[in-house]
Amino acid sequence: MRFSKMLIPTLKETPADAEAVSHILMLRAGYVRQLTAGLYIYLPLGLRVIEKISKILREEMNAIGAQEITMPVLHPSEVWQQTGRWYEIGEEMFRLKDRGSRDMCLGMTHEEIIAWLAAREIRSYRELPQIWYQIQIKLRDEARPKSGVIRTREFLMKDSYSLDADEKGLERSYQLHAEAYHKIFSRCGLKFYMVESDPGMMGGATAHEFMAPSPAGEDEFTMCDGCGYAANIELALSIPKEVEAKNWILEEVYTPEKRTVQEVSDFLQLDPEYFIKSILLISDKDPVLALVRGDQELHEKKLNRIIGKHRQAHKEEVKEILGVEAGFIGPMGHRLKIIADACLKEGVYVSGANKPHYHAKGIRPGKEFTAEWNDIHVVKEGDSCPKCNAPLRVERAIEVGNIFMLGTKYSIPMRAFYLDKNGQERPIIMGSYGIGPARIAAAAIEQNNDRDGIIWPKSIAPFDVELLPLNIRDSKTVEIAEKIYKGLTEEGIEVLMDDRDERAGVKFKDADLIGIPTQIIIGEKNLKEGLIEIKDRKTKEAVKVGFREVVEKILQSQIQAETGRAYLKS
């Protein structure tokens, strides 16, 4: 392709409302434009990247026997009502009415539609297993679209769904996907981890996410270098560092106006881990007192699984229920249900004395109070691995893919049944698996850039090579450029030729910004000696070669880049 004929609107300055590196670079390098919050236009370069990624997705999905189909974006409400999600999902679902005032919605995901299809088309165990997938638009009215293309209201998704006769089959399909996903993300040049995740609203018991480490990510996960334990912070378990038990005797200490752990800790000159933080929560049924150690944060989601929906009590409620003002609550002497983090089982602590301006020192859990013990703290860097006790790391990441074992959550309400060998009717066992191509692109940029711009992994770059004839008024330059362009193109190499009548500096800057991995520079000086420069975008290293050897050199490096794949050029 010729640069002069392509829409590549690069920007010299950083757009005011972009913050994430991938967002800034996608805008500056002319890959995308924002229509409004969470809605993006993909320009020619952007589309090429998405298509490169889609191609890899198709190859790897097809390789595990998945079949591509395509389903509507517009759905009738009935199928969603049948599984109950029409009522469970709130404002995140775009809802509308058709002209006959029939309730419709825009698809956020397609479990319902797959189950609907399966209910009609799958009759016998002989037709199982199946894996169906599509690469198609999803719509979600996100509360807060952010970070450019990372969280949008409309986005492309590769979603696949497995249909199996039994749990064993589901495990096999799940495993196939996990392996395909590893290949996909590796081929896309991402650094990533597969971590345990919360199945959340998808239902089902087992789920994993594929996390590409990046400061622009919205998720945090923890990772053990010792045994490989890796989990989303939403459910990660850990053993907090041990605290030496003091031999305090129970006493009340005067702590005027000191309410937070930090304040009391400073006042008494004791580290926060010697404190018990008491938090009053109001659940649907009863108030509950949650206890975590002073150096920990209460994990809302973990607690959610134990006591269900809840919220923090207001100040007045604390006083009313516990008889003390917030800041001086302690775990002793209450009638209500107490849930404490497991690490509090041992040790001697300080906590509120249930008396204004007093704290109690020398509290021994099990003696001064009893509680239900559970892991309800948020994992911190440096905590120990629950499996092997090695130190845990915590990293921020972009969730680029996820896999869920669903079971029969959708097949039963949708009546997706089959007949087994004995002629008995059984629900199909489902799994669902997603990948966001735009997030792959964003993560690739987040992980591969420098001050000059994007550095694409070869596999998903919009072009293989950018050809830079520096001075297109020089006929020799143009002649050679055209030859190389033709030669490479005939070999199946995708070339972007910067044939604009621009100064060399402008072309260099744009080439670095756009981030095509290899640059071929044709300048008058080198040309006089019959030489052309081949420059690597990442290392900035350049080699000079005779212009007749250029095509061959490029071909060689392309083949090297395909390592591990049976790439044959006929």
Next chain:
RNA sequence: CGGGGAUUGGCUCAGAGGUAGAGCACUCGGUUCGGGACCGAGAAGUCACCGGUUCGAAUCCGGUAUCCCCGACCA
């Protein structure tokens, strides 16, 4: 949904009661040509919207909308 910030030419921004500015980009002419050149000339904005205060509002006061950030939420 809670909190914070922003909104002035295509882009990045300045201007703080007296009627609109710069740099870049764009158009034309000239000079230049291996890391976002230079000189000259031009075109381009009902200062987000609605209302109020004022002789007079981009500027002060209400309100609304949109965008961004933090948090809650997140198939």
